[in-house]
Amino acid sequence: DTAVSQTPKYLVTQMGNDKSIKCEQNLGHDTMYWYKQDSKKFLKIMFSYNNKELIINETVPNRFSPKSPDKAHLNLHINSLELGDSAVYFCASSQGGAGVSTDTQYFGPGTRLTVL
Amino acid sequence: QKEVEQNSGPLSVPEGAIASLNCTYSDRGSQSFFWYRQYSGKSPELIMFIYSNGDKEDGRFTAQLNKASQYVSLLIRDSQPSDSATYLCAVTVYNFNKFYFGSGTKLNVKP
Numbered sequence: 001d002t003a004v005s006q007t008p009k010y011l012v013t014q015m016g017n018d019k020s021i022k023c024e025q026n027l028g029h030d031t032m033y034w035y036k037q038d039s040k041k042f043l044k045i046m047f048s049y050n051n052k053e054l055i056i057n058e059t060v061p062n063r064f065s066p067k068s069p070d071k072a073h074l075n076l077h078i079n080s081l082e083l084g085d086s087a088v089y090f091c092a093s094s095q096g097g098a099g100v101s102t103d104t105q106y107f108g109p110g111t112r113l114t115v116l
Numbered sequence: 117q118k119e120v121e122q123n124s125g126p127l128s129v130p131e132g133a134i135a136s137l138n139c140t141y142s143d144r145g146s147q148s149f150f151w152y153r154q155y156s157g158k159s160p161e162l163i164m165f166i167y168s169n170g171d172k173e174d175g176r177f178t179a180q181l182n183k184a185s186q187y188v189s190l191l192i193r194d195s196q197p198s199d200s201a202t203y204l205c206a207v208t209v210y211n212f213n214k215f216y217f218g219s220g221t222k223l224n225v226k227p
Contacts, residue, residue, distance in 0.1 A: 043217040107159035
């Protein structure tokens with residue numbers, strides 16, 4: 001069983017399009033995250049949701065909108081895609097919030113987004 | 117200044133040697149410190165965490181934390197070629213729900 005799953009694994013699209021990436025975790029965790037990893041491998045947190053409520057919203061363009069229908073799912077919708085959005089997007093989950101000491105995050109396999 | 121800094125490497129060590137990976141952080145409110153390993157094309161996976169000053173050992177891995185110097189390190193004893201990966205340092209700032217990753221250090225262990 002995959003603990004944290006993401007779909008699709010690869011996404012190639014044109015500039016200006018709107019796309020979504022889905023994430024699901026079957027670990028029973030309360031918190032889910034979206035990260036962006038750029039070509040230099042720098043991993044940056046974008047959003048964090050705890051029990052379907054937003055608790056971290058780092059400075060990202062408002063073209064990115066997370067949606068959490070329940071605590072096992074956190075989807076990422078991106079409007080008007082730009083070249084600079086090309087990256088690998090990782091979903092993760094943890095038992096508690098990001099600020100909880102020793103809280104381990106479990107990562108999904110990643111979605112490689114390429115904007116042409 | 118980035119919140120978490122790491123030397124990008126690559127750090128090359130021979131098989132069987134000790135690999136030493138270093139990380140510095142800027143926020144003195146940082147409370148928990150994590151080391152993740154990421155193989156090429158894969159997702160990060162947790163190796164270990166530490167939140168008290170001193171050393172913490174887990175198998176071949178030892179994490180070292182010095183809060184006064186804002187420095188955390190990871191030692192890998194008896195390095196194996198399978199340890200070749202990028203190692204990411206991460207810190208949490210509890211009261212502000214902040215979680216930062218460094219850009220990672222690439223480790224090559226040569227047979």
